[in-house]
Amino acid sequence: MRYEGARSRRRGHPDEATDRLARGLGWFSIGLGLFEIAAARSLTRNLGLDGREDVVRAYGLREVGTGIGILTSADPAPWILGRVAGDALDLATLATGLHDRNPHRDNLLLAMAAVAGVTALDVICAETLRHETRRPLRPLADYHGRSGFPKGIRASHGAARDLDIPRAFRQPEALRPYAA
Incomplete structure (x- = not known):
């Protein structure tokens, strides 16, 4: 079954390779x-990040939500940018395990390299989508003669000389300045 959402996703932009990458x-x-x-x-055990299971599960929920957003959105660019931000968060979290006491430091470095590689793909995709989805700006209206x-x-x-100010809009007696 061929996915037809690429054409309807960004009309006028024929780059299906970027759509395939985003999907x-x-x-x-x-x-x-x-x-x-x-x-x-x-x-977490294999990366030497014991005790951070809840953080990793929360990151998993973020990933699932972002993936669903990418697949269901008419414009996946903001969701891809969300992936880039998530990648930065992932790298920062992984970096907390880069100490000499971590027995799985090699695994951690490998995981960081993998995240960095996917981050590069995310950045490339986000930049390409940003350039593809640019819409021409409408000319600004000219109001100089108004x-x-x-x-x-x-x-x-x-025009307001004969205006009768309603009683509710008048200043209460107690708040009027003293007459000289």
């Missing part, structure tokens, strides 16, 4: 998120 990143995000949710304990007064400024002079 692939969406599916990858869902798969990674489900893995992080299901295998948080073994993942005053805001429908009959002109001269017609407004003295």
Whole structure:
């Protein structure tokens, strides 16, 4: 079954390769998120990040949500940017395990390299989508000859002279200044 959403997603922009990359990143995000949710304990143990299982599960939920957003949105660019931000968060979290006492430091470095590689794909996809989805700006309306007064400024002079101010709008007696 061929996916036809690419053409309707961004009309006038024929780059299906970027759409395929975005969809692939969406599916990858869902798969990674489900893995992080299901295998948080073994993942943290093998990276030397024991005790951070709840953080990894939360990151898994973020990944699943981002993946669904990418696959269902008419414009996946903001969701791909969300992946880039999530990658930065992932790298920062992984960096907390880069100490000499971590017996799984090699695994951690490998995981960081993998995240950095996917981050590069996310950045490339986000940049390409940003350039593809740019819409031409409408020319700004020219208001230089307008005053805001429908009959002109001269017609407004003295227009309120005979205005009877409603009682509710008048200043209460107790708040009026003392008369000299």
